[in-house]
Amino acid sequence: MSNDDPSIKLPAVDRMREYWAIVDPLMGGTQAMRAVGKTLLPQYPAEKDDTYAERLKLSTLLPAYAETVASSTSRVFAEPLQLGEDVPEPIKVLSTDIDLGGNDLNSWSVEWFREALAKGLCHAMIEHQPTRDAEGNKLYKTVAEEQAAGVRPYAVIIKPGQVLGWRFDGGKLMQVRYMESVEVADGDFGVKCVDQIRVLEPGSWRTYRKADKGGAWEKQDQGSTSLDYIPWVTFYTGRTGPMTAKPPLLELAHLNVKHWQSQSDQDNLLHVARVPLLFVFTDNEEFQLTISSASATRMPKDGNAKYVEHTGAAITAGRDSLKDLVDDMRMAGAKLLQKDKQAVKTAAQANEEAAQELSPLARLAGQFADCIAQLLQILSDYGSLGDGGHVEMRGNFDSDFAPEVSLPNLISMANSGKLSDEALYSEMQRRGVISDELDWAAEFARIQTQPTKGVSLDD
Template sequence: MTDDVRKRSAKIEAIATCWPMITALLGGTPAMRQAGKTYLPQWPNEDDGFYKNRKDTATLFPAFPRTVEVLSGKPFSRPITFGEDIPESIKKMFDDIDLQGTNLHSFLANVCEAALGYGIAGILVDYPHSEGVKTIAEEKSLGLRPYFVKIDAECLLDFQSQRINGYETITKLRFVEMVAETSPEDEFKEEIIEQVRVLDIGRWRTYREKEDPVTHEKKWLLHEKGTTSLQKIPFVPIYGEKIGFMRSRPPMAELAYLNVEHWQTKSDQQTILHVARVPILFGKGMDSGQDITVGAASAVISDKDSADLKYVEHSGKAIESGRLYILDLEDKMRQIGAELLVVKPGRITVAQTMAEDESGTCALQRIVGDLQDAANQAIQLLADWIKEAKGGSISIFRDFGAASLAEASADILMEMNVAGTLSNETLFTEIQRRGMISPDVKWTDEQEKIKSQPPKPGTTQLSA
């Protein structure tokens, strides 16, 4: 294994171009500031100190992370349905599917969010190392069982595949993982160690960056290796916008680019406002060495007829143009997120074609359908590990398509309002702008009506 063991292959790198940008956006304002000039360029001839102040005061309008959060939550607004064909030995794993206390519902919601954000994620169905254990009875007595591991897009390094029995099958997988181990110097201290895991059919290896005993240089050296009883690589990919086997685009990449543009434009607007709020004192015909005191109780005197002293202020035209452009960007970002909820006639699956009441699906429904299929494949891998013939199947809620862009975007706005990230007044204004509330209705009048109406049964009166 070479020193560049952690580098991505060309296959993975080709779909990873916008992952750093997405990571920064999902990290919020601190991560965007940390990225510095990558997403907030320094202007030509801009003073370093001025740029630092501009960067350190910039704040992110979190359109991308909020939209990912809202959309990924829709399929999991209702509990997952377990099929009657799921064996009890499998079903009892669902309450703690990753051996970290996460139930299957929450685990799949997290995987869905990762796939919507980055375009691809994966479920590794792992099994604890069990060297020396030879029977199923011994495994049960030790509490050993398979479990799910979420593999994020940025952890994927390389894969190889070939067609086996008519199916494209992964034959090698390489990814980065973080493991926690007790420090050898302090038994009360836990260390987080980065390592690369390589999976081949029937065997595995891990590599860690260590000091070469000969050259004393840091190199990725073999740490552990072993074999598995499962004659397949227990990994299932989850796609956002699939373009091929293990290849997928982030379905909201354009939203991410617009969010970065908003970050830059908002910084420009803040700078313009800062300049405009501080008028510049302009003097003409004054003595160059004359001390000037500015204040209500002072006067400036000059014996020159051409002397002039006045404040020069910004006209404000650029401020208004910038404000409107920012609002336009925000509207475009809401529309891009809403587009994933709009049903597209004719885009239906084979199963839906057989149902008379299914005329089409939205992009998010198709993504969730693929997630459901992948989850069932992962459940079957659980069964393969414990020698069960069938793992059974689950169903994820998918009845959330919208008939129009206005309806879809209003739905997202409602979700943001419920989450406390959008004010009642802005929600009212945005829905009114979409033609769903009469333009004659005024927010101030509506506030009074809300205050005067009696509370609904089972609720308490909320303020407008």
């Protein structure tokens, strides 16, 4: 393939696609796993094609990987992200419909984070509606005219599988290429999707399409931007280098695939074991057996027939193995919430504390807030608004995400005098059982003045 071909993929892209070949079907669910067939569910050496096809059709996925990604994302967005007071008002207005699709910044960000957590990274860019015609002439004379026409920048998520390649120079992103699908008119009423490669460079962009299926990629369109950099932001959850990453939950993905295969084996074993096999013991080669409720079978002398059933030992072993796999997957998924020591980032912070305990998921939330701030800055640069401001993530990174499990223990400790009432109150607030707007001191004062509850024996 020629180096002038815009569709050429970098070797790093091919390496990452090996990870995504496992992750994508897991995220897609049972149908997606069935669609990849023998890639993730091998055929037995002596298994006939029709038998394998039937087994594949009956296999079902325990969605451990997809649910772990979804629940971790829900933790990060336990509360909507908050725009800082330093965010310019025009950007706050844009954030109510950040993608021109009716999604506000928070709901749009959920998809960006979830995709990055599943794949190891995900990209976003700020696109701008055209302000010039094909010849490069301005369509609007003033910014006021652009605003009146509704021309504005908007955010686009670029999934990692779309990216074909990139170039850096001195640490600055100088080129990025990705595949996209665009709708074009087809006759008077229909539409069709056409593959298109978009090439971004500082201050400019161009697109390529094929004239026919077997043809070469030809330049379709080009244009310029008012920025001297590429309006591109990459959020990493498992960074291995510039524009490269490894899914942070890849080991969970492998365990989930193993469970998919083992579950298929177990279901197939159950199917076989539920049908007893009839064995006939006789030396008479001419003997013919007829099995029917309306007929009787005459056995030769000294002949015998009996049903042979599975002992069930293999079924029990398979069930135990599946349970162990579920436990292993639970442990692999929980590693995002395991706190470890992280050195502080600045000298100013070092004066306040020596170290800070953060779980990997909490750190990812902080990095994601930085990426959102970068997008806000690009929006600000398009409008010459100065500082784009920041956002705050208020996630729930407590390993106790199910308060109904731990609250009975806390209440028991308080009743036995092993935990103060104030500490119990604080723990309930932390779990969202009691509103954060309530204050312990005020509540304690009210408790002291309220009537004693209970029923007298004389009543």
